[in-house]
Amino acid sequence: MPEPARCSAVVCGVGASLPAHTVSNEDLAAQLDTSDTWIHQRTGISHRHVTQPGTSTADLATQAAARALKSAGRRHVDAVVLATATPDDQLPATAPAVASRLGLHEACAFDVAAVCTGFVYALATATGLITAGTAHSALVIGADRLSHLCACDDRTTRPLFGDGAGALVLRRGTPGEPGSTGPFILGSDGEHAGLLRAPHGGHLRMQGPELFRHAVTRMSTAAQAAARAAGWPLQDIDHLVPHQANARITNAVSDRLHIPPHARLSNIADRGNTSAASIPLLLSEASADGRLQAGHRLLICAFGAGLTWGATTLTWPALPAHPERSQPCTTT
Numbered sequence: 001m002p003e004p005a006r007c008s009a010v011v012c013g014v015g016a017s018l019p020a021h022t023v024s025n026e027d028l029a030a031q032l033d034t035s036d037t038w039i040h041q042r043t044g045i046s047h048r049h050v051t052q053p054g055t056s057t058a059d060l061a062t063q064a065a066a067r068a069l070k071s072a073g074r075r076h077v078d079a080v081v082l083a084t085a086t087p088d089d090q091l092p093a094t095a096p097a098v099a100s101r102l103g104l105h106e107a108c109a110f111d112v113a114a115v116c117t118g119f120v121y122a123l124a125t126a127t128g129l130i131t132a133g134t135a136h137s138a139l140v141i142g143a144d145r146l147s148h149l150c151a152c153d154d155r156t157t158r159p160l161f162g163d164g165a166g167a168l169v170l171r172r173g174t175p176g177e178p179g180s181t182g183p184f185i186l187g188s189d190g191e192h193a194g195l196l197r198a199p200h201g202g203h204l205r206m207q208g209p210e211l212f213r214h215a216v217t218r219m220s221t222a223a224q225a226a227a228r229a230a231g232w233p234l235q236d237i238d239h240l241v242p243h244q245a246n247a248r249i250t251n252a253v254s255d256r257l258h259i260p261p262h263a264r265l266s267n268i269a270d271r272g273n274t275s276a277a278s279i280p281l282l283l284s285e286a287s288a289d290g291r292l293q294a295g296h297r298l299l300i301c302a303f304g305a306g307l308t309w310g311a312t313t314l315t316w317p318a319l320p321a322h323p324e325r326s327q328p329c330t331t332t
C-alpha cells in the first residue's frame with residue numbers, strides 16, 4: 001500500500017500579466033482571408049493580446065510572478081518552475097532570468113516544455129519538489145508568446161493564439177488543506193507530434209480538425225481520471241478549468257463530463273489560446289472578479305502539442321484580498 005502523503009503543496013498566491021496591445025478579429029480580417037464571423041463561430045475568440053517587439057517571455061513571466069508573490073504576501077520561494085514553449089533563448093532556460101529579476105538569487109529555476117499542457121506539468125513538478133521535501137515553496141508560471149510563431153499570412157493559426165502569463169505560488173501544507181493540489185494525470189503521444197509543430201526557426205503548422213478530436217478525447221478522459229483519483233463525483237465540481245484551446249473544444253469536453261454551463265470557466269473570447277498561460281491566467285482573472293470563491297472545487301485539464309495532456313483537482317483557497325489582483329495586469 002502506498003504511504004499516505006505527509007505534506008501537500010498548497011496554493012497561496014495568484015497573479016497574471018497581459019501585453020497591452022490587442023488584435024481584434026476585424027484587424028485580422030483586414031490582413032488575411034478570414035472574417036470576424038468565421039473566427040467567432042469556429043473558435044469563440046473576439047480578440048487576443050499580443051506582445052510587441054521588445055517584450056519578452058521573461059517580461060510577462062516576471063510580472064505575473066511578482067503579482068502572485070505579492071498576493072501571497074511573500075518575497076521568497078525556493079523554486080521557480082516556468083512552463084513555456086517560447087523561451088527567450090534556445091539556451092539557457094528562461095526561468096533563471098525570471099528568478100533573478102524577482103530577487104530570488106540561487107533559487108532552483110528551470111523551464112518545462114509541454115506546450116499548452118505545460119502549466120499542468122509544471123504544477124505537478126513543483127508539487128513533487130514540495131512533497132519530496134526538496135523545496136518548501138515554489139512559483140509555478142505559465143508564460144507564452146505563441147503569436148510570434150505564427151506566419152503573418154497563416155489564417156489557420158494567427159486567429160487562435162494570443163500571448164500572456166499567469167502564476168501560482170505554492171507552499172508546503174497539510175494534506176487536504178484548502179488549496180492543496182490533487183492527484184495528477186499526465187500523458188503524451190509523440191506519434192501525433194506532426195499535428196502541431198514548429199520546426200527550429202520555422203513557423204507553427206497545425207492540422208486543426210484532427211487536433212480538435214484528440215483535444216476533446218484526451219482532455220475529457222484525463223479530467224475524468226483526475227476527478228476519480230481525487231474521489232470527487234463530477235456533479236460536485238464547482239468549475240471546470242480547461243486549457244483555452246477553442247470554445248468549441250472546451251464546450252465539447254464540458255458536455256462529455258456533464259458540467260453545466262455556469263460551471264465552465266472561460267476567458268477565450270478576450271484572450272485567445274495563450275498556451276501554457278491559459279490556465280493560471282484564467283485562475284487569476286476568475287479569482288479577481290469573484291467567479292472563484294474559497295472552497296470551490298476545481299477540475300483542471302489541458303491538452304497540447306506533443307501530443308501532451310494532463311489534469312488535476314484543486315480546492316480554491318481563501319487568498320488575502322489584494323487590490324492589484326482586480327486591476328488589469330499589463331506590460332508593454
Ligand code: UT7
Nearest residue numbers: 034035038042116155156208209211212215245246303304
Ligand atoms: O491548444 C491546443 C492545440 N490546439 C488545438 O487543439 C486547436 C484544434 N483545432 C481547432 O481549434 C479548429 O480545428 C480550428 C479553429 C483550427 C479550425 O476550425 P475547424 O472548424 O476545424 O475548421 P476547418 O479547419 O475544418 O476549416 C473549415 C473551412 C475550410 O474551408 P473548406 O475546405 O470548407 O472550403 C478552411 O479552409 O474553413 C476554412 N478556414 C478558414 N476560413 C476563414 C480555415 N481557417 C479559416 C479562417 N477564416 N481563419
